[in-house]
Amino acid sequence: MNKITIALTGNPNSGKTTVFNNLTGSHQHVGNYPGVTVESKEGTITFRGYHIRIIDLPGTYSLSAYSEDEIVARNVILDENPDMIVNVVDSSNLERNLYFVTQLMELQKPIILAMNMTDIVEQQGKVIDYSLLSKKIGVRIVPTIGSKNKGTEKLLEMVIKLKEDQHEYTPVAVDYGNEIQDEILRISEIIKKDAILSEKLPVRWVAIKLLENDQRTIENIKNSPLADKLLDQKEKSRNHLKNHFGEDPEVIIADRRYGFVSGLCNQVLVQQGEDKYSLTDKIDRIVLNRFWGLPIFALAMYTIFKFTFTLSEPVVGWFETLFGWLEGITAALLPEGLLQSFLVDGLIGGVGGVLGFFPLIMFMFFAIAFYEDTGYMARAVFIMDRIMTRFGLHGKSFLPLMLATNGCAVPAIMASRTIDNKRDRLITMLVTPFMICGAKLPIFALFIGAFFAAHNAANLMFLLYLLSVVIAFTASLFLKKVVFKGQPSYLVMELPPYRIPTIKGLLLKMWERGWLYLKKAGTIILLISVVMWVGFTFPQLDPDTATITSLSEQEIAARQIENSYAGRIGHFLEPMVRPIGQDWRGGIALLAGIAAKEVVVSTFGTIYSMGEVDVEEPVSLRGAMQNDPNWNPLKAFSFMLFSLIYVPCFVTVAVFYRESGSSLKWTSVLLFGSTLLAWILSFLVYQIGGLWI
């Protein structure tokens, strides 16, 4: 079958994701946590005998190397060598969207513009001459309305038509004027002499990027044998243009692009019409108000939590019942022994503990997607910027912190890609794991339930949330003031018009994020559960010693665990955790928690349920821990505090490592810094608290 590869591009808020969903239907593969579409997604469809692969790129305003998103977008276009670019345009905002198109045009790929939101254009009373626009810039055009799934089939037909077209159909070049054009040619001449470089990258594009002093392009050409000559010419050209225009060349180039676009708009907008953002303006006047802004923001966040916890509660209950039923059935069907223990305690117990709060995460993702798609999240950044910058963070840091709270630090760290400044991003990534993610929640639920009075439970939980924020903010302030002294940070972001989200769009977003979480639960945690079970079960006690010595069955079970591999490791760790009030059991649970925080609970489950003799009447884990005289509320609190702060789960660490640009230095800071901080704080709390008790 014939194959076509498409790169799907567009400005943020152009409706690109909706068009992607329309094109691919359910045939999408999310390669990674999409955060706010930070990683490229892929979808495939079969249409008229063609196998069409669509790579969804992050929404960007430009193809400079300013943010990670832009770098991902341009690298995919240059490296994956798609047959064509399909660019989604918000037709109601032509000027800004066509600016991006002028940059795509320089990549020398055939382009189709999906002129989206044509219904809004109509409402505004504007008329666009599509065929003129198509002729003027040498691209093909299909009008679409993403929210109503209109124009999708026409778009696919155009893709095939463009593919089948024999003669080359390439976009025109923007005219930058003679002065700049001469310098572009001078640099191009040198690039052309390097056959490998000019084969790999569009020559004119590289020349323009060099004139703009694009750091990524400068790195790209460094391996060329002509690198010195090129950089030399680049400096000469830049100086020449600076002298001629009295401005940096990048200013002039951006100016010329906008000039080209505004000339184009004048020609193709047959009827000008009026921008209708009156409703958005009215809402913003209230939502961004100096007095009302913060209370409304607090209310919005409260609704997310309320929605998540209220609606997910019954579903979490169903999941628990389901896994309880599975355990019961398995225990009843299989004879007592290793196999039964493996399935019930190892597999179902371990995975069930994790899946138990999967519904909670799904509801959470849905609520966040709702605020993202309505456009409120950008307003939340506006509101939070003032507070965040005070603590050394960035207005946009708020979304990662939000995603990590009750959600997961993995998509949160990925979502921090929207923070353009590297240092702001690094600080955000370092403090994000301090938030109480969905996996830490069951640890606190277990300990608070077991060792604290019910009427204090909510207060204590609130205290932990408060602590997580205080620790994250203090850490970021420390990083900003001490480690990255004197480097200011900047926020620049679009406030998109408010839109009514589509249910399909919200569900897809929820599912994409949830699915990746589930994959993690299904693979890594399953594996860890099995390893943990083996660690606790072997080596088995010699049955003879068990019968000869007159010990009760309970004592035998307890000995079995202590004698197991896990028990031995726990004992080895004990000297390190004793000063914070833990024994070998806490040590092994915390160690297991590095694999995934949920595993802390399931490890205690394994420790206590295996110590249980009567399988027919299992006492709940909470009860079993209550009955253990080794625990007291102070020890429990110290354990919770340590769990809150210490090294994040290894999936988070792995993602952090990759997202920090494979920085061993910062990954070590994350690993050891957080663990050391956790130990010191728990030590102080346990030792000082011990003076009163």
Place this chain on the structure above:
Amino acid sequence: MTFKLTAGKNNQKVRLIKIIGGYGAYQRLLDMGLIPGVRFEIVLNNGFGPITISLKGTKIMLGRGLADKVLIKEENHSE
């Protein structure tokens, strides 16, 4: 008379005179259309937090630190 964007008032129509460059967000500002000579409207300046402007059909917010680097001039209505 030129002044900083942070000193701008709500609903004021202004023209961009200069952006003090030499930092990461410079290219982004250019890409968003904040180029010397461009006209835009200040939508909201609360006196704290980011400043919202309306430029080329979109609303953009600029953090205060960045707005401090943007020099503007009031646009005469008769012009």
